[in-house]
Amino acid sequence: MNKVLLIFRREFAGYFATPLAAVFLAVFLGIASGMTFFVAGFFDRAQADMSAFFLWHPWLYLVLMPAIGMRLWAEERRSGTIELLMTLPVQPWQLVLGKWLAAWVFAGLALMLSTPLWITVNVLGSPDNGVVLASYIGSWLMAGAFLAIAACISALTKNQVLAFIGAVVAGFVFVMAGFDLVLSAVRPWAPEIVVQAVASMSFIGHFQRITDGVLEAPALVFFVSLIAFALWLNVQALDARKAA
Amino acid sequence: MVLVETRALVKQFGAFTAVDDISFSVNRGEVVGFLGPNGAGKSTTMKIVAGFLEPTSGQAFIAGHDSREDPIAARQRLGYLPEGAPAYPDMTVGAFLEFVAAMRGLSPARANERLAELAERIDLEEVWNRRIEALSKGFKRRVGIAQALVHDPDVLILDEPTDGLDPNQKHEMRELIRTLAPTKAIVVSTHILEEVEAICTRAIVIARGKMLADCTPAELLARAPARDPEAHQLVRTTRLEDAFRHITLEQAGS
Numbered sequence: 049m050n051k052v053l054l055i056f057r058r059e060f061a062g063y064f065a066t067p068l069a070a071v072f073l074a075v076f077l078g079i080a081s082g083m084t085f086f087v088a089g090f091f092d093r094a095q096a097d098m099s100a101f102f103l104w105h106p107w108l109y110l111v112l113m114p115a116i117g118m119r120l121w122a123e124e125r126r127s128g129t130i131e132l133l134m135t136l137p138v139q140p141w142q143l144v145l146g147k148w149l150a151a152w153v154f155a156g157l158a159l160m161l162s163t164p165l166w167i168t169v170n171v172l173g174s175p176d177n178g179v180v181l182a183s184y185i186g187s188w189l190m191a192g193a194f195l196a197i198a199a200c201i202s203a204l205t206k207n208q209v210l211a212f213i214g215a216v217v218a219g220f221v222f223v224m225a226g227f228d229l230v231l232s233a234v235r236p237w238a239p240e241i242v243v244q245a246v247a248s249m250s251f252i253g254h255f256q257r258i259t260d261g262v263l264e265a266p267a268l269v270f271f272v273s274l275i276a277f278a279l280w281l282n283v284q285a286l287d288a289r290k291a292a
Numbered sequence: 293m294v295l296v297e298t299r300a301l302v303k304q305f306g307a308f309t310a311v312d313d314i315s316f317s318v319n320r321g322e323v324v325g326f327l328g329p330n331g332a333g334k335s336t337t338m339k340i341v342a343g344f345l346e347p348t349s350g351q352a353f354i355a356g357h358d359s360r361e362d363p364i365a366a367r368q369r370l371g372y373l374p375e376g377a378p379a380y381p382d383m384t385v386g387a388f389l390e391f392v393a394a395m396r397g398l399s400p401a402r403a404n405e406r407l408a409e410l411a412e413r414i415d416l417e418e419v420w421n422r423r424i425e426a427l428s429k430g431f432k433r434r435v436g437i438a439q440a441l442v443h444d445p446d447v448l449i450l451d452e453p454t455d456g457l458d459p460n461q462k463h464e465m466r467e468l469i470r471t472l473a474p475t476k477a478i479v480v481s482t483h484i485l486e487e488v489e490a491i492c493t494r495a496i497v498i499a500r501g502k503m504l505a506d507c508t509p510a511e512l513l514a515r516a517p518a519r520d521p522e523a524h525q526l527v528r529t530t531r532l533e534d535a536f537r538h539i540t541l542e543q544a545g546s
Contacts, residue, residue: 058380
């Protein structure tokens with residue numbers, strides 16, 4: 049576990065070693081609040097809740113999480129440092145977990161910077177803070193799922209742009225899984241149970257249930273197990289590269 | 293005591309055989325030079341021994357530990373300088389070496405002591421707080437060496453440790469390798485022939501993935517063909533170059 053923390057620390061500090069962190073945090077807050085106030089009409093709704101803020105998170109993350117995750121492995125491979133890392137006395141899963149954790153905590157930091165909005169809502173009215181808290185947790189978990197997918201794809205290439213595009217495409221499939229765009233591509237050839245299974249992978253579906261105030265087990269289990277599965281795939285991708 | 297051993301290593305990338313049946317062993321106190329043309333399979337062999345790549349077949353052992361079956365134990369005994377001496381450009385030299393020391397499981401006290409020792413020995417003090425991306429090639433290479441020595445390993449695998457260094461730096465690097473030699477098993481790759489004479493106790497010649505020679509530098513010299521006094525040579529070559537050209541070109545011709 050100690051090694052995971054060391055990897056986490058190095059990786060997390062890495063975000064702040066360049067202007068990347070500042071730019072990302074500014075862009076995240078800019079877009080998130082822009083969407084809240086202008087697209088979702090935060091004030092027009094005249095409701096003391098934060099659903100206008102959380103509504104757009106799946107779409108926001110679709111682009112922004114791959115931007116955080118794309119460098120995780122691709123950069124190591126490009127610069128050759130992956131050879132150092134993989135010849136240290138650590139297990140691949142420790143590296144995978146440490147790196148993902150750094151990206152996830154970074155995403156959590158971005159999310160936490162939106163708390164002035166929460167405070168504002170509380171000043172203006174009396175929102176159901178239980179729902180808000182559940183939404184924050186759900187949003188952070190969803191970010192973790194996007195990041196695990198991005199990390200896994202990043203391990204397949206040394207090209208960060210490719211990693212970014214791959215992660216956006218994979219994320220898009222998950223975001224849209226409950227919609228006809230994806231389901232109609234599955235329906236013609238797969239039995240109904242598969243269609244149902246794909247539909248149940250929908251990020252939007254699970255996330256909406258959480259922001260509606262139901263922090264129920266299925267949605268949590270869904271995001272947590274998706275993260276675990278993507279990280280497991282990430283380890284497999286590293287192993288496969290070794291034998292290639 | 294055998295510290296590095298490979299048995300019939302083969303590595304294929306698709307249809308291309310990069311390493312073809314390479315077996316050798318290195319004892320404590322030996323400095324073995326990997327010689328060969330570019331693309332001969334030197335780096336691939338080193339990557340397999342270091343455990344970064346898995347061989348298609350065959351085995352590699354570090355201090356008796358199979359690099360595939362028992363990778364953690366093997367890596368604990370190994371210091372590895374990958375080709376090009378990669379390091380995290382956004383870290384300072386000190387932070388990077390501290391990170392490696394911690395990952396290697398050194399206690400903070402031991403790490404401090406060890407890093408101070410290395411900083412002095414490898415002359416890194418003046419750049420200790422500088423970012424690695426801002427370092428000259430010579431310093432980067434030295435950081436790479438320091439990183440490989442942090443845990444005082446029994447086995448050192450150094451892929452082109454003097455590549456890109458100026459003559460003075462090359463000399464210092466060779467001195468360092470010589471001083472480390474008695475207590476370790478060291479494998480260095482190079483395509484600089486004079487280096488083999490300067491620091492190696494043994495030379496292994498590899499070309500096109502195959503091992504063409506495994507002998508002392510003196511024996512390698514003896515394999516140089518007799519010079520034809522009549523032959524007109526535009527460029528003067530050393531005896532070692534003659535031997536190297538003879539061995540590698542003979543294979544290419546066959």
